[in-house]
Amino acid sequence: xxxxxxxxxxxxxxxxxxxxxxxxxxxxxxxxxxxxxxxxxxxxxxxxxxxxxxxxxxxxxxxxxxxxxxxxxxxxxxxxxxxxxxxxxxxxxxxxxxxxxxxxxxxxxxxxxxxxxxxxxxxxxxxxxxx
Amino acid sequence: xxxxxxxxxxxxxxxxxxxxxxxxxxxxxxxxxxxxxxxxxxxxxxxxxxxxxxxxxxxxxxxxxxxxxxxxxxxxxxxxxxxxxxxxxxxxxxxxxxxxxxxxxxxxxxxxxxxxxxxxxxxxxxxxxxxxxxxxxxxxxxxxxxxxxxxxxxxxxxxxxx
Numbered sequence: 001x002x003x004x005x006x007x008x009x010x011x012x013x014x015x016x017x018x019x020x021x022x023x024x025x026x027x028x029x030x031x032x033x034x035x036x037x038x039x040x041x042x043x044x045x046x047x048x049x050x051x052x053x054x055x056x057x058x059x060x061x062x063x064x065x066x067x068x069x070x071x072x073x074x075x076x077x078x079x080x081x082x083x084x085x086x087x088x089x090x091x092x093x094x095x096x097x098x099x100x101x102x103x104x105x106x107x108x109x110x111x112x113x114x115x116x117x118x119x120x121x122x123x124x125x126x127x128x129x130x131x
Numbered sequence: 132x133x134x135x136x137x138x139x140x141x142x143x144x145x146x147x148x149x150x151x152x153x154x155x156x157x158x159x160x161x162x163x164x165x166x167x168x169x170x171x172x173x174x175x176x177x178x179x180x181x182x183x184x185x186x187x188x189x190x191x192x193x194x195x196x197x198x199x200x201x202x203x204x205x206x207x208x209x210x211x212x213x214x215x216x217x218x219x220x221x222x223x224x225x226x227x228x229x230x231x232x233x234x235x236x237x238x239x240x241x242x243x244x245x246x247x248x249x250x251x252x253x254x255x256x257x258x259x260x261x262x263x264x265x266x267x268x269x270x271x272x273x274x275x276x277x278x279x280x281x282x283x284x285x286x287x288x289x290x291x292x293x
Contacts, residue, residue: 010232010234011233011234011285012234012235012282013233013235013236014231014233016232017232017233017236021236024240024270027243027270028267031266031267049258088205090155090203092159095158095159103264104261105259105262107253107257109207109211114257
């Protein structure tokens with residue numbers, strides 16, 4: 001019989017946990033620098049791994065993007081982008097809050113759709129700053 | 132493996148699977164990150180490790196990841212959850228072996244590692260590093276959710292022995 005009770009003596013807190021929590025805190029603080037802050041300028045949309053199109057965030061558009069696995073309806077309005085409708089089973093992309101800042105993404109894995117917001121500095125990178 | 136431990140393994144696998152499917156029906160905790168979940172099925176996996184051992188825990192983690200993806204009709208999910216669960220479980224087992232930290236802290240780290248592994252998979256799959264910008268949320272949510280999972284495992288293992 002191996003119904004020995006699991007060792008749960010070390011319950012809720014041990015001194016050694018402090019090290020773990022400080023490492024986690026440090027990780028949060030270092031990754032905070034990656035948080036999107038810059039206002040977005042345009043949206044890149046990838047479908048099935050290929051660039052589908054680049055759209056200025058100042059325009060208003062609603063488009064149905066058909067991929068091999070299904071479709072997504074993407075809306076651009078008020079400098080924000082969101083997915084209005086999708087054929088995927090999870091609907092995570094539809095529930096995703098609208099995005100507007102540089103480096104924010106909406107990803108629909110089943111339909112292989114990626115929306116990435118790029119900032120003005122990203123355009124400068126393309127054009128050498130002379131926009 | 133005798134019939135008794137096989138039966139335990141099957142019961143716990145089924146439980147992890149059911150919890151995983153039910154959790155996917157609950158609305159997301161962060162509206163702007165709909166794919167972040169609490170990871171309640173980890174209760175079963177950690178419990179299985181403590182009660183049955185690492186081999187059984189790995190088996191349950193693999194069964195859970197593969198079949199949750201298939202049942203939900205979202206096989207790509209497996210690419211995200213399977214590697215993440217295995218890395219997370221390995222971290223958890225190593226920390227238990229080191230025998231220094233509390234169960235809740237270990238569970239917390241396990242959840243954070245799980246979340247970060249998913250981010251890495253997402254970065255590889257989408258070929259963009261932009262997803263890394265979600266890391267702070269993933270770490271904070273993972274740490275809290277993992278702690279809650281640890282508390283639940285503690286209560287569960289004091290009251291239930293199969």
